[in-house]
Amino acid sequence: MSNKSIKKLDAEKLYDNAIVSIQLGIEDFKLSQTSERDGGNPSRALSSVRNLYAGLLLLFKYGIASKVKTEEMAYELIHDHATSALPYPDGKGGVIWKPSGKFKTSTIDVGKIKERFDSFEINADWTAIAKIQECRNHLEHLHPRNTLGELAEFVADLFPVLSDFIINELEKIPQTVLGSAWEIMLQHKNFYTQKLDECEKSWGDAYVPTGMAEFFKECSCPKCGSKLLKAFSENLDAGETVVDDDDKFKYVCVACGDIELIAPLIMAKFEREFFHWPPDGEEPKNECCLQCDRNTFIISEQACRWCEAELEYNECVICEESLTQDDQWNGGLCSYHNYMASKDD
Ligand SMILES: [Zn+2]
Ligand SMILES: [Zn+2]
Ligand SMILES: [Zn+2]
Structure with missing residues (x-):
């Protein structure tokens, strides 16, 4: 505690910042989902997603920092270290390795958080977190008004991740930790799940x-x-x-x-899935279906995804060559054997 040159991290402060960030995010979320007529502000969607995402990462970092006994160790754990070193001659035929570039003082990113979680055996649903991260990046690039629906999904997806982490890893009670923000999230999650269910059934x-x-x-x-x-x-x-x-x-x-x-x-x-790019020499992956006239006939499947049309004749009865939609009028012959047959007539 006496050495001033050693950097320290107050984990409790990190925790407080995380909670404030999430609470602000939920306040913004509430405002963004309310119409302007009712005192809402749809343009708060972006600051909502930023605050919520930042709050989640801060809480994760707190989770890591709280695993060690001293503030020095906590600082080390949640900061990035110089990742590469360069060799320098020591003038006596030896080598000294010095860190390359500037010493980074930034805190660890999502990838590093996952590494720490793995080594400290902290559990989190990384599939759900990846979706949340992707959604956050996506929302950064859109006009806030075009994101209100997606933000609703973001908050619904965030809920279980936050909930599990607070309960299982921090061993705290989410309602106590997040106060009214928790109630809003819970209500929203229930509402969202119910609506999603109704939509699916419809x-x-x-x-x-x-x-x-x-x-x-x-x-x-x-x-x-x-x-x-x-x-x-x-x-x-x-x-x-x-x-x-x-x-x-x-x-x-x-x-x-x-x-x-x-x-x-x-x-x-x-x-988007069956896109092909001819300048790169890519062959088409789909073609027009002769049954339903939609571009949903998948060449590798030799069947239509829309109307389920399949080939009547899959291969030539003489040479067993694979047949396509265009060969279906030859009574089960490839174009060559069809030509040969017509010549014999
Ligand atoms: Zn819509
Ligand atoms: Zn079809
Ligand atoms: Zn043939």
Whole structure:
């Protein structure tokens, strides 16, 4: 404690900062989700996500710092060390290794936090944290108004991560630690989960093509980023389905009220997955389906993701060469053997 040149870290101060940051983040969150008419401020979305994310990382760092006995050790643990060293001649035929570049004084990033967690056996759901981190980076680049729906998902995803960490690793009671911010998060998480459930159920009779389900799951409202998309009741009442009425079937965004066609959202995700870039010599991965006329026929699968059309003839009956959609009119022959057969006539 007497040596002034040694850097120290007050873990309790770190903890206090973490809690304040999360509380501010939740205050901003509440304001951002309330309309301006009701005293809210949608433009607070970005500061909400920044504060919440910063608060989470601070709390993680506190978790690491609290594992050691002294403030010196705590400082060392949550700061980055010079990662590489360069050799210098010592003038006597020997070598001295000196750290290269400037000494970094920054605190550790998410990657390093994970390393410390692993070595100190601190548990966290890193899959969920990766999603939270990705969402935070994504929101940085958008206009706040386009992020309100996505922020709602961010807070819902953050809740269990924070909750587990506070209970299991810090061995504290979240309600006591975060006060009213906790109640707001809990209510929001419950609300969000309930809405997500309602949305999922609403598509039960809408028949999204099975082969497109993985892309449908990724869809979010282009206007606000929310994943809370519900099947439009008018389409359901009319007995329409996504698979047959993709030019009519709409979604309603529960978060912002936007009503638009669902198929273009699904197709956009599909096209991103099966994108090919000819200048790099890439071959197309999909082609137009001759049954349903959509670009959803996957070449490697020789089947259509939308209408489930498959080939009637998979290989040439004579030479066993694989057949494509274009060979289906030759009665099970490849183009060569079809040509040979027609010559014999
Ligand atoms: Zn929306
Ligand atoms: Zn098809
Ligand atoms: Zn053949």
